[in-house]
Amino acid sequence: MRRRGARAGRPVPVASAALAAVCLAVALPGQAWAVRAGAPGTGAAGAEADGGYAFADGIERIHGTATTGGAPTLTRGRTYKDEIGGGAKLVYRLDLDARTNAYVSAVAVPEPGGKVGTFDSLKVSLQDRNGYDCGSNESRFGSAEFPRPIAAYAHRTMNRDSSSCQDAGRYYVVVERRGKDPAPGTWDLEIRHELEPRLRTEGPTAAPENWPSASPPTSAGEPRERAGGAGFADATGLTEGEWTDRIEPGQSLFYRVPVDWGQQLFAGVDLASSSGGGFVISALDVTLFNPMQGVVTSANPVSYDGKQKSTDLEPLPPVKYENRFDPDARFTNTRFAGWYYLRVSLSPKVAEEFGRKPYGLTLRIDVEGAPGADPGYAGPPGVFDVTEADRDAAADGRSGAEAAADGTMKLVAAAGIGTGTVLVLGLGAWTVLARRRATRAGAPGETGPTRYGPPAPW
Numbered sequence: 001m002r003r004r005g006a007r008a009g010r011p012v013p014v015a016s017a018a019l020a021a022v023c024l025a026v027a028l029p030g031q032a033w034a035v036r037a038g039a040p041g042t043g044a045a046g047a048e049a050d051g052g053y054a055f056a057d058g059i060e061r062i063h064g065t066a067t068t069g070g071a072p073t074l075t076r077g078r079t080y081k082d083e084i085g086g087g088a089k090l091v092y093r094l095d096l097d098a099r100t101n102a103y104v105s106a107v108a109v110p111e112p113g114g115k116v117g118t119f120d121s122l123k124v125s126l127q128d129r130n131g132y133d134c135g136s137n138e139s140r141f142g143s144a145e146f147p148r149p150i151a152a153y154a155h156r157t158m159n160r161d162s163s164s165c166q167d168a169g170r171y172y173v174v175v176e177r178r179g180k181d182p183a184p185g186t187w188d189l190e191i192r193h194e195l196e197p198r199l200r201t202e203g204p205t206a207a208p209e210n211w212p213s214a215s216p217p218t219s220a221g222e223p224r225e226r227a228g229g230a231g232f233a234d235a236t237g238l239t240e241g242e243w244t245d246r247i248e249p250g251q252s253l254f255y256r257v258p259v260d261w262g263q264q265l266f267a268g269v270d271l272a273s274s275s276g277g278g279f280v281i282s283a284l285d286v287t288l289f290n291p292m293q294g295v296v297t298s299a300n301p302v303s304y305d306g307k308q309k310s311t312d313l314e315p316l317p318p319v320k321y322e323n324r325f326d327p328d329a330r331f332t333n334t335r336f337a338g339w340y341y342l343r344v345s346l347s348p349k350v351a352e353e354f355g356r357k358p359y360g361l362t363l364r365i366d367v368e369g370a371p372g373a374d375p376g377y378a379g380p381p382g383v384f385d386v387t388e389a390d391r392d393a394a395a396d397g398r399s400g401a402e403a404a405a406d407g408t409m410k411l412v413a414a415a416g417i418g419t420g421t422v423l424v425l426g427l428g429a430w431t432v433l434a435r436r437r438a439t440r441a442g443a444p445g446e447t448g449p450t451r452y453g454p455p456a457p458w
Helices: 004-009 014-026 029-039 047-051 323-326 347-353 389-395 399-415 419-440
Strands: 079-084 089-096 101-109 123-128 133-140 148-157 169-178 186-196 242-246 253-261 264-271 281-288 295-298 302-304 307-310 338-344 359-368
Touching: 029 323, 079 323, 089 186, 101 123, 101 338, 169 186, 186 307, 242 253, 253 264, 253 359, 253 389, 264 281, 264 338, 281 307, 281 347, 302 307, 338 359, 389 399
Parallel strands: 123 148
Antiparallel strands: 079 186, 089 169, 101 148, 101 186, 123 133, 123 169, 133 148, 242 359, 253 338, 264 307, 264 359, 281 295, 281 302, 281 338
16 A cells, blocks of 8 residues: 555655654544545545544545546556446446557445345456456345445456456456345445556466365464454555454455465354344355455354354465466466455344344454565566565554554654654654554544444334
8 A cells, every 4th residue: 555655665854754754743643544545635534524434644535437438548557546437338448559458447335325236237348449347246234234444456467368358558447236126325436546567477277176275273272352354445454363353243454465476364253142043145245355355255154143153265265366367266366476454344133133233343364374485576576575574563453554664653663764853754644554454443531533334223
């Protein structure tokens, strides 16, 4: 995730870094999240005005068009905010070369308390100038018919065996809100565009046929507490082991795990028991997304009767570049290294049957295999990589926004600002981040960002 002053690899001026640190230092504890989310397009009310979803830091407002005529251009490394009505279609423009793989994702955030159906969906397509689909994906709510953030992505993949979508020039991204009878109201959109560099030499073009699919044994040791985030940008870092959290009916919590080349991710979620009686179909929804917010897989929907419930993601292949050439979604969407995201959502109907209160949650994470070398990119991998800083952020439970703030402070210090100034700015920034982490963990006396689906009547 890039800060505003660091787009497209440009260095952040010392003055800009210092200013960012000052802003962090002077922010009041309850305003720390709003400082990051209050960029153009997010609105002054922060998370609460956006249904509790934490949009990306530095997000920019954009307005897609109904047709290709006059479609606004998406720039690599930037994240945009738009909105889409029922049955609507929005178009954006891309200018691509003939060397790199291109990706665009869209996260849809329905209105809290709104209605969604089994066939309501978000579709993202990347098309050439002749309307040919280079790649598309569609994400549905399915049997878990309650509002929660959903995401889909599209890509242009360079393939020497293909003659379509390989040329440089203009391309279009089409985002559609679909359904049999689209519900009224608008969904907020978070749109992101990234490029993946070509390989220095051609690699294999077939996914591996044999790979270990047996789930590892349950991790030993006591579970540790870690509070989930309110969006992809706010997702809490996790490492191997068991992690506990609390989730309220209607909430969606986000977590992220760094998965390097050659590694396999195994994950499961347990929902604790509750007093009272009742039954809720498809109460718990668990979905795994890749570094571009493409759906890798979802766990089987969990119905809830007050007894403890458990669900696991199906075994996933090791992350490999050549996975992209297999039609199975588990392969094609584990095509690159980076942050993999878990979204855990609890139906608001649980509150009707068992009461509006926090419910215990346990996440089981295991990453198998030693980190391998990248496939031989001809340029910087960008987000499609796992660095030591990423591993540190996961171990500390930092979100992308927090890790970026930490990086800004290191940059300020490295720029050679006077020792006293660095100390003051650093203490201010770290105080804000520490208070925010305490807020997310449920510290008394603090008011943090409202997660998706605030405790209110549905």
